[in-house]
Amino acid sequence: MSGKYLDDAISEIGRKIGKEKVLTEPEDLYAYSLDASTERREIPGAIVRAYSDEDVMAVLKVANEKRVPVIPRGGGTSLTGASVPVVPGSIVLDLAPMNEIRVNVDDGYVMAEAGATVLQVDQACRSKGFFFPPDPASSRSATIGGALAENAGGLRGAKFGVMKNWVLAMEVIVPGGKKIRIGEPVLKWRWGPDLISLFIGSEGTLGVITRAWLRIYPLPEKVVRILGVFSRLEDAGKSISEIRRRGYVPMMLELLDRETIEVVKEILGYELPEGEAMVLSDVDGPIESVWRLAKQVEGVMRENGGRTRTSDDPEEMKQLYLARQGAYAAVTRAYPGVLLEDITVPLSKLVDALKELDNLRKEYGLRMPVFGHAGDGNLHPNICFDPSDGDQVRKAKEMFRRVGELAVRLGGAVSGEHGIGFVKRELFLEEIKSVRGENYLELVRKVKEILDPNGIMNPGKLWF
Ligand SMILES: Cc1cc2nc3c(=O)[nH]c(=O)nc-3n(C[C@H](O)[C@H](O)[C@H](O)COP(=O)(O)OP(=O)(O)OC[C@H]3O[C@@H](n4cnc5c(N)ncnc54)[C@H](O)[C@@H]3O)c2cc1C
Known part of the structure; x- marks a missing residue:
């Protein structure tokens, strides 16, 4: 990208929306040069802070004319480099100032x-x-725009799924500056082709989501938390698959393996039991039925060798939740290098996946704490290494590829919720070619050409 085009674009955007919304000071550019993946830092050409639709429209009009890349950004918590401006001279479009919320019960x-x-x-x-x-574990900083663009999931996914399950309508602005309203905030409407889904998971490569109308859910009368502790990892996996297979629907069904438990205890100081694995489950519902469901879930854990504890004590429940929520932060504080995986497998293959992961860990001799939303078949193996040790770096990268491959081989996917960004591009392309084929790729490329003919939206991400 030539500096002149960027300079022209910045001046014109400043004229249209106000210079104070355009930041070019080195310290500002530095702050927007990476995301939570921390794999790569690239200094953007400018930051534009959007306060209104008009601001976004002006940026996408001018940037499209001048062929300047635009990277929409919410909280910058992407774990796959999706919000890093990898092409020099890009504009990072910060949506954080657009933060109105209206609840319509x-x-x-x-x-x-x-x-x-x-x-x-x-x-x-x-x-x-x-x-x-x-409920992504990053919910304090992750924004609605970023969560939709990543189709984020989270700790309540076992019952409530991912972002796409909650969208009634949304507004997007596409390159050139046109605003498109998709859907209506009513519980039913005639869809035609589902264009909402087109933007969900698109990682900012098709347009900018400016607002969404999202379904809400009544607060449950009662939530009970069940902790299962296992002396074999695969028994924890078996319990999770079996709980789902019997048709019990906990709100949360999370797994933490021994290496994760140890790191969380050491780094975050939470008191957790000793064991090869922990399963953490929440069940919710009316008081008359919630304890019955808790007993059913607990029963499956016990049948599979788990020691269980069920509690509705708010303090105890909070500690366990925070231990799981803080697992990734604990791992990244404990190890200087971490490659985070986000694979999914069919529930019937959960135990196979856990066994294969354990074999990989032994084969390569690296630490790999595994936790995740296992009730959705979603696992986060964290491959830990010393970045100053060439051999460990090589092994970690090889393991990363093999973990992705094992997911695809077992009928799953290389990403369940963290997206692709630039970190998973190669693995993702392999998955798509081997599973969905060229026809799928061609269709998506055509969609991209229609919406973003000049390729300005978040280049270098997904397969664009
Ligand atoms: C500690 C930690 C825990 C996490 N736990 C979870 C978890 O449990 N579940 C989960 O799913 N993810 C998790 N994540 C990953 C991350 O938080 C999610 O992907 C989140 O949805 C990203 O939101 P964000 O606002 O930070 O987006 P950003 O990082 O700012 O952007 C992510 C992508 O979305 C695009 N984007 C952002 N805003 C818009 C917009 N308005 N319009 C169009 N595109 C846009 C960006 O261009 C980029 O491609 C975790 C991350 C961390 C650091």
Whole structure:
């Protein structure tokens, strides 16, 4: 990207929306040069802070004319480099200032602008007796726009799924600056082709999501937390598959292996039991039925050799939740290098996946704490290494590829929720070619050409 085009674009955008919204000071550019993946730092050409649709429209009009790349950004918590401006001279479009939230209990939705965080949206709903179910562990910083663009999931996914399950309508702005409204904030409407899904998981490569109307859910009368501790990892996996197979629907069904438990205890100081694995499950519902469901879930864990404890004590429940929520932060503090995986496998293959992961860990001799939303078949193996040791770096990269391959071989996917960014591009392409084939790739490339003919939206991500 030639500096002249960028300079022209910055001046014109400044004229249209106000110079104070355009940042070019080195310290500002530095702050937007990486995301939570921390794999690569690239200094952008400029930052534009969007406060309104008009701001976004102006940026996408000018950038499209001048062929300047635009990287939409929410909280910058992507774990796959999706919000890193990998092409020099890019504009990072910060949506955080667009953060209005309106809860409409009568019609069963919350309207949230792209920059509102997932936690703020959840809290706004809770103040009215409802909640917003998707719950990424990063919910304090992850924004609605970023979560939709990544189709984020989270700890309540076992019952409530991922972001796409909650969208009634959204507004997007595409290159050239046109605003498109898709869907209506009613519980049913005639869809035609589902264009909402086109933008969900698109990682900012097709347009900018500015706001969404999202379904909300009544707060459960009662939540009970069940902890199962296992002396064999595969027994924990068996319990999870079996709980789902019997048709029990816990709100949360999380797995932590021994290496994760040890790191969380050491780094975060939580008191956790000793064991090869822990399963953490929440069940929710009316008081009359919730203890029955808790007993059923607990029963399956016991049948599979688990020692269990069931609690509705708020402090005890909070500690266990925080231990799981903080697992990734603990791992990254404990090890100087971490390659985070995000594979999914069919529930019937969960035990096979855990066994194969354990074999890989032994084969390569690297630490690999595994935790994840296992009730969705979603596992996060964290491959830990010393970045100053060439042999460990090589082994870690090889393991990363093999973990992705094992997921595909078992009928799963290389990413369940963290997306592709640039970190998983190669693995993703291999998965698509081997599973979905060229026809799928061709169709998506055509869609990209229609919406973003000049390729300005987040280049270098997914397969664009
Ligand atoms: C500690 C930790 C825990 C995490 N736990 C989870 C988890 O449990 N579940 C999970 O799914 N993820 C998790 N993540 C990953 C990450 O938080 C999610 O992907 C999140 O949805 C990203 O939101 P964000 O606002 O930070 O997006 P960003 O990182 O800012 O952007 C992510 C992608 O979305 C695009 N984008 C951002 N805003 C928009 C917009 N308005 N319009 C169009 N495109 C946009 C960006 O261009 C980029 O491609 C975790 C991350 C961390 C650091």
